[in-house]
Structure formats: structure tokens, C-alpha cells
Amino acid sequence: MNETPQIPNKHYFTIGEVSNLYSIEPHVLRYWEQEFPELKPVRRRGRRRYYTRHEVELVRHIIDLLYNKEFTISGARKQLKRLMKGEAQTDNATKASVDEAIAQLNKALNILSSK
Numbered sequence: 001m002n003e004t005p006q007i008p009n010k011h012y013f014t015i016g017e018v019s020n021l022y023s024i025e026p027h028v029l030r031y032w033e034q035e036f037p038e039l040k041p042v043r044r045r046g047r048r049r050y051y052t053r054h055e056v057e058l059v060r061h062i063i064d065l066l067y068n069k070e071f072t073i074s075g076a077r078k079q080l081k082r083l084m085k086g087e088a089q090t091d092n093a094t095k096a097s098v099d100e101a102i103a104q105l106n107k108a109l110n111i112l113s114s115k
Contacts, residue, residue: 036076
């Protein structure tokens with residue numbers, strides 16, 4: 001699940017299309033609808049689900065949280081809520097690389113200012 005497939009250029013996707021796009025079973029998507037309040041596909045004729053492009057991107061993000069970053073359902077739900085509110089916390093690896101870059105820049109600044 002490391003590769004993220006290109007989302008086709010269309011407005012609505014059926015549950016089967018989303019399932020095939022990310023190689024997950026439709027019952028998993030139906031379960032996630034119960035667990036993640038942000039994931040609410042439109043229902044039309046015969047209660048068929050139609051996912052918007054935004055919801056397909058949410059599914060991609062949920063997959064990343066659950067399978068790649070190994071969050072629990074509860075943890076992924078909390079992280080998704082933070083992201084939706086714009087209060088996403090940076091992960092430790094990102095923070096460490098930013099701190100390292102700042103330290104290198106300060107070192108270079110000290111060298112330049114001493115000349």
C-alpha cells in the first residue's frame with residue numbers, strides 16, 4: 001500500500017471503483033463509513049453509494065494512517081479530526097529533520113558572520 005494510485009478525473013465514484021482503486025474490500029469501506037464521520041458518500045437510487053473526489057482522497061488518507069503509519073482506528077479518527085480542523089501535528093521525523101536543518105543553517109550563519 002505504499003503506492004498511491006492516480007485518482008481518475010471524475011466527480012463521483014461507486015464503492016466498487018474506490019475499492020478497486022485502492023485494492024481494499026467494499027465491506028472495509030462500509031465499516032470505515034461508520035468509524036469516520038467525515039466519510040459520508042452520497043446515496044442515490046437503491047441506496048447505492050457514490051463517493052466524491054474529496055471522499056476518495058479521504059479514503060487515501062485513512063489508508064495511509066492505518067496501513068502505512070500503523071494507527072489504530074481510534075488514533076486514525078483523532079488524527080483525521082485534527083487534520084480536518086487544520087491542527088495537524090507534525091510527526092517526529094519531520095520535526096527532527098526541520099530541527100536538523102535549522103541547526104545546519106545556524107552553523108552556516110555563524111561561519112559566515114565570523115568572516
